[in-house]
Amino acid sequence: MKLLDAKVLLLGAGGLGSPAALYLAAAGVGTLGIIDMDVVDSSNLQRQILHNMDRIGDRKVDSAKKTLTAMNPDVNVVTYDTRLGADNILSIIDGYDVIVDGTDNFPTRYLVNDAALLKNIPVVHGSIFRFEGQVTVFSPYVGPCYRCMIPEPVSYTHLTVIRRAERTAVGYAIENSLVVHYLNRLSDLAWTMARWAEGPMHRPARVR
């Protein structure tokens, strides 16, 4: 698959969405969809690198589009200034080749998982726990889904640790390379199956 024909949907233009969007635009992914309903805030610019001081108070999706099209005018940036919910997710994700899930809460992750299964869209999932990152691709009906891996939400204490660790950027870079790699191989079912055959079905890739 040609990267320029690819459509990738990013959930959020914040700590994960920022580096993901920048690298994917630089790599030449043709269409980048971005969902976010927040405004640019000065307190988290150190990791939300799509935005800057001049844009404080602006809609994050507008700021993201400005930065990305300035870097690569060939990228078609589609913005969704809305909260992802059960009422809109199916229409939003429709037509995308890959979803990059960097969401930070379990209800949204389960929602994304279920909708992606319905629409048969692979999800690249990334999360970080202390100094370890976890990156995996959920390919519908080829490997396990997010509910297979985490059937029950993890405790609140665990969650707050994950949120604190989100500032670590290393996992994001790896997640990006996984998206590009996956897009290049999207039509190659054998590749996907070989990935899952590499280890036990429920063991995601680990990075340190």
Ligand SMILES: [Zn+2]
């Ligand atoms: Zn499952």
